[in-house]
Amino acid sequence: MARERGVQVVTRWGHTLTDLDALLKRHPGGKPTTTYSSFLNHLDKQLKAVPLAVLNKPRQLPPVVDADLAGLGASAATSASSSAAPASDAADAFGVPSAAALCLGPATSGVILRGGETEALARMEACLSQQGGAWVAAFEKPSTSPTEIDPFGQHTRSTTCLSPYLKFGCLSARVLHERVAAVYAAHPKHAKPPTSLHGQVYWREFYYACAHGTPNYEMMAANPICRQIPWEDDPELLAAWREARTGYPWIDAAMTQLREEGWIHHLARHAVACFLTRGDLWQSWEKGAEVFEELLLDADPAINRGNWMWLSCSCFFYQYFRCYSPVAFPKKYDKDGAYVRKWLPQLKDFPAKYIYEPWKAPIADQKKANCIIGQDYPKPIVNHELKRALTQQKLPMSKKVLPRVEP
DNA sequence: GAGACGTTGAGCTT
DNA sequence: AAGCTCAACGTCTC
Ligand SMILES: Cc1cc2nc3c(=O)[nH]c(=O)nc-3n(C[C@H](O)[C@H](O)[C@H](O)COP(=O)(O)OP(=O)(O)OC[C@H]3O[C@@H](n4cnc5c(N)ncnc54)[C@H](O)[C@@H]3O)c2cc1C
Numbered sequence: 481m482a483r484e485r486g487v488q489v490v491t492r493w494g495h496t497l498t499d500l501d502a503l504l505k506r507h508p509g510g511k512p513t514t515t516y517s518s519f520l521n522h523l524d525k526q527l528k529a530v531p532l533a534v535l536n537k538p539r540q541l542p543p544v545v546d547a548d549l550a551g552l553g554a555s556a557a558t559s560a561s562s563s564a565a566p567a568s569d570a571a572d573a574f575g576v577p578s579a580a581a582l583c584l585g586p587a588t589s590g591v592i593l594r595g596g597e598t599e600a601l602a603r604m605e606a607c608l609s610q611q612g613g614a615w616v617a618a619f620e621k622p623s624t625s626p627t628e629i630d631p632f633g634q635h636t637r638s639t640t641c642l643s644p645y646l647k648f649g650c651l652s653a654r655v656l657h658e659r660v661a662a663v664y665a666a667h668p669k670h671a672k673p674p675t676s677l678h679g680q681v682y683w684r685e686f687y688y689a690c691a692h693g694t695p696n697y698e699m700m701a702a703n704p705i706c707r708q709i710p711w712e713d714d715p716e717l718l719a720a721w722r723e724a725r726t727g728y729p730w731i732d733a734a735m736t737q738l739r740e741e742g743w744i745h746h747l748a749r750h751a752v753a754c755f756l757t758r759g760d761l762w763q764s765w766e767k768g769a770e771v772f773e774e775l776l777l778d779a780d781p782a783i784n785r786g787n788w789m790w791l792s793c794s795c796f797f798y799q800y801f802r803c804y805s806p807v808a809f810p811k812k813y814d815k816d817g818a819y820v821r822k823w824l825p826q827l828k829d830f831p832a833k834y835i836y837e838p839w840k841a842p843i844a845d846q847k848k849a850n851c852i853i854g855q856d857y858p859k860p861i862v863n864h865e866l867k868r869a870l871t872q873q874k875l876p877m878s879k880k881v882l883p884r885v886e887p
Numbered sequence: 888g889a890g891a892c893g894t895t896g897a898g899c900t901t
Numbered sequence: 902a903a904g905c906t907c908a909a910c911g912t913c914t915c
Contacts, residue, residue, distance in 0.1 A: 798911050
């Protein structure tokens, strides 16, 4: 349309660090790689062609929204010049449709994050200045904790929690990259990819580049990089996982935080994704990705689908014996189960000894904690210990047998 | 074709 | 705390 009308169109790559077409041209055969270290070699070269980010000043005028284009009809038409236009039920004074006009119900979560670039920059700067830059310089992703009680609060945090801002373009990946580089310059002994904070931004770029150059990246079938796995299809198991009633408090607490806050820590995503797919329930990673896309504030198909393939050993990562235990893993971070107590208040008075496997608590303890397993909180829908016993048998797959267990 | 290596496991031995 | 083993791994380098 612009061309027909003689309007010049200027296109810039801004959502990623690099121009993904140019980045892929640096890959052998123009094909994306599925290994991070080779990716970094190509990225290093392309980064040299990336100009410094321009941080635009805030606009003087509110943007003009064409009500016809937005499908709202003439009555909702407003513009910057008609500043006296009253807000209608369907849209505010800037023409932004109301939640009701978009057929959305009232807010269901008490957690409200302020959006926008101003807020994003303030949050980024808060991270950068933490411990005078030492926090950013020392950032090692695998050793951050997934059980923070108030991850978006103003105090010190486990990870940056900037993902919703990056997803919506409130925060430029290039701005973040440059600001972190400035901190590194002042701290010569800073961490390095893949575990550093720069490394995290490069993981984002990695999945974007891979998605950009891979047909059917978002699914298993007809996806050339995705291992074809005969997942089972059990709607009951999927629903129990989605609705936080697996009977494993760590899994259910994370799924509850996901629904309430729209965000969980990276390692909590690992835990619930592993549990749904290769670890325990053997359900398709695509089903899990759909749930994440509904519930995550930072939901991003390139990153989300890529990480689901990773966790399910469908691409990028294949060490199947690195498997998360829904009981042992959270104990490393939260011995007393404060995170579980916050998100699953039914269990708040449960003894710490049984907080991650409450079905093992004697009935007297259950009564004392006011929480009967099977009644106030579900029994486990799957036996993780049994599955582990199976993988640990030192036998060829064909000779393995399920050990007998008590009902 | 062998060997190193892979952001983030568990459970055991030393 | 650090090192070892998983007996269903895949990719890259030499
Ligand atoms: C199954 C699964 C699904 C995921 N789905 C999403 C998603 O939909 N959207 C999303 O943004 N992230 C997703 N992630 C990646 C990661 O968990 C989040 O980006 C991270 O937890 C966001 O928190 P943060 O901003 O504090 O991260 P930080 O550790 O502070 O990292 C800074 C930024 O780097 C990027 N980043 C960090 N980790 C990754 C990663 N593993 N892959 C790609 N980019 C990364 C993000 O943009 C993040 O905001 C997923 C991970 C898993 C295991």
